[in-house]
Amino acid sequence: MSTLLLKLAGPMQAWGDSSRHTRRETRQEPTKSGVLGLLASAQGRRRTDPIEDLARLRFGVRVDQPGVLTRDFHTAIRWRDGVSMPLSYRYYLADAVFVAAVEGDGELIESLADALRRPTFPLYLGRRACPTSEPVFLDVVEESLEESLTKAPWAASDWHRKQLGRHVSLLAYMDAAAGCAGEAVHDVPLSFNPERRAYGWRNVAEFSVRQDNPDGHDEMDFMSLLGG
Numbered sequence: 001m002s003t004l005l006l007k008l009a010g011p012m013q014a015w016g017d018s019s020r021h022t023r024r025e026t027r028q029e030p031t032k033s034g035v036l037g038l039l040a041s042a043q044g045r046r047r048t049d050p051i052e053d054l055a056r057l058r059f060g061v062r063v064d065q066p067g068v069l070t071r072d073f074h075t076a077i078r079w080r081d082g083v084s085m086p087l088s089y090r091y092y093l094a095d096a097v098f099v100a101a102v103e104g105d106g107e108l109i110e111s112l113a114d115a116l117r118r119p120t121f122p123l124y125l126g127r128r129a130c131p132t133s134e135p136v137f138l139d140v141v142e143e144s145l146e147e148s149l150t151k152a153p154w155a156a157s158d159w160h161r162k163q164l165g166r167h168v169s170l171l172a173y174m175d176a177a178a179g180c181a182g183e184a185v186h187d188v189p190l191s192f193n194p195e196r197r198a199y200g201w202r203n204v205a206e207f208s209v210r211q212d213n214p215d216g217h218d219e220m221d222f223m224s225l226l227g228g
Helices: 032-043 106-117 145-151 158-162
Strands: 002-009 058-065 068-074 088-094 097-104 137-141 167-175 183-191 198-212
Touching (some): 032 097, 058 145, 097 106, 097 145, 106 137
Antiparallel strands (some): 058 097, 058 167, 183 198
């Protein structure tokens, strides 16, 4: 099996898996449906095209820079007739950076890598209001999903690294192995067709990746300050 690594970085990202009506939430990490949608766009797939091959890919993501949750009060007018649309609150992650990975058949992974190098359609980080700020393609490795997320270089910004200590722990999430427990998440895309969008469930396992941080500061010993 091969694994494709992606860097997801931009001023704003939004990864909703249960948003409805006038309140559009975002998860704290990218969803499988959002990342597979990005890959489908890179390949030039239409929303009505089959995506079963993408849905079978194992997916994982590492939080290299969590970002800040931001709320936007959203107004819109339907351009065809000038009718005002319902007011809504939309949530985003500002200044976040993630390393995402998909594992699968080598031929499919290589085709996805080629598409990311020369995407057919513009690439967005969850919503159209969230373009990427850097190339998305990172690497293709012959490693498992967990190994690739553990070994991939830390993608956080220099200013973020300097705010942290000499050693950090990065949270990571991946499709749980069959029969293993995990958080149930409703974000496996079955169809992107606007007339009948459909999603399935998956179990998500959490793990952490230890990362040395030469740019970080020495962590303060609060107990010594208290005389402990």
